[in-house]
Amino acid sequence: MDVILRPLLLSLVLCSSWALADDDIASNRPLGWVEKVTLEPGNVEIKAKLDSGALTSSLDARDIEIFEKNDEEWVSFRLKLENEANGERFSERLERPLYRDLTVRGAGGRDERPVVLLEVCVGDTRYEEQFSLRNREEMNYPMLLGRRSIGHLGVLDVRETFTTEPDCDADSPLVSFDPDEE
Numbered sequence: 001m002d003v004i005l006r007p008l009l010l011s012l013v014l015c016s017s018w019a020l021a022d023d024d025i026a027s028n029r030p031l032g033w034v035e036k037v038t039l040e041p042g043n044v045e046i047k048a049k050l051d052s053g054a055l056t057s058s059l060d061a062r063d064i065e066i067f068e069k070n071d072e073e074w075v076s077f078r079l080k081l082e083n084e085a086n087g088e089r090f091s092e093r094l095e096r097p098l099y100r101d102l103t104v105r106g107a108g109g110r111d112e113r114p115v116v117l118l119e120v121c122v123g124d125t126r127y128e129e130q131f132s133l134r135n136r137e138e139m140n141y142p143m144l145l146g147r148r149s150i151g152h153l154g155v156l157d158v159r160e161t162f163t164t165e166p167d168c169d170a171d172s173p174l175v176s177f178d179p180d181e182e
Contacts, residue, residue: 032160040119045085054146060136073098121168
């Protein structure tokens with residue numbers, strides 16, 4: 001009996017302390033494996049897959065070009081997204097400083113991707129997160145939120161979807177990116 005009870009009690013203690021441990025988490029309510037979020041700029045509502053198998057978040061981007069600006073590397077890219085709120089197409093060219101380069105290794109081989117910092121609204125909180133840029137046109141979801149982002153958002157319940165609606169404005173709290181958390 002002791003062999004069964006110890007792991008059960010340990011898991012209950014860990015789960016309860018995990019849910020309460022991080023005061024930065026916007027809410028203790030679990031998020032589903034797919035959620036509606038808004039992406040800044042443009043306040044575009046899109047579906048995002050929360051993927052604990054990926055470390056870094058990813059965003060659908062086209063025409064990606066790296067260039068130099070003020071002696072720094074920058075990335076220019078085009079967003080082509082459908083706004084879930086109204087069905088309108090959003091297409092805008094953005095420029096952001098290159099945060100880092102990412103090498104992804106998988107069954108399809110090796111892929112180099114630029115990473116930039118962007119803001120995403122989940123629930124009523126804005127988060128500045130790392131996003132690797134790649135063409136996700138053939139994927140079901142234009143945005144994938146990886147473990148680094150999920151760690152800020154809270155608990156993930158893989159049985160649920162659409163547990164929250166994005167509701168951010170200029171006065172919404174912003175959780176800034178912290179490079180020391182990498």
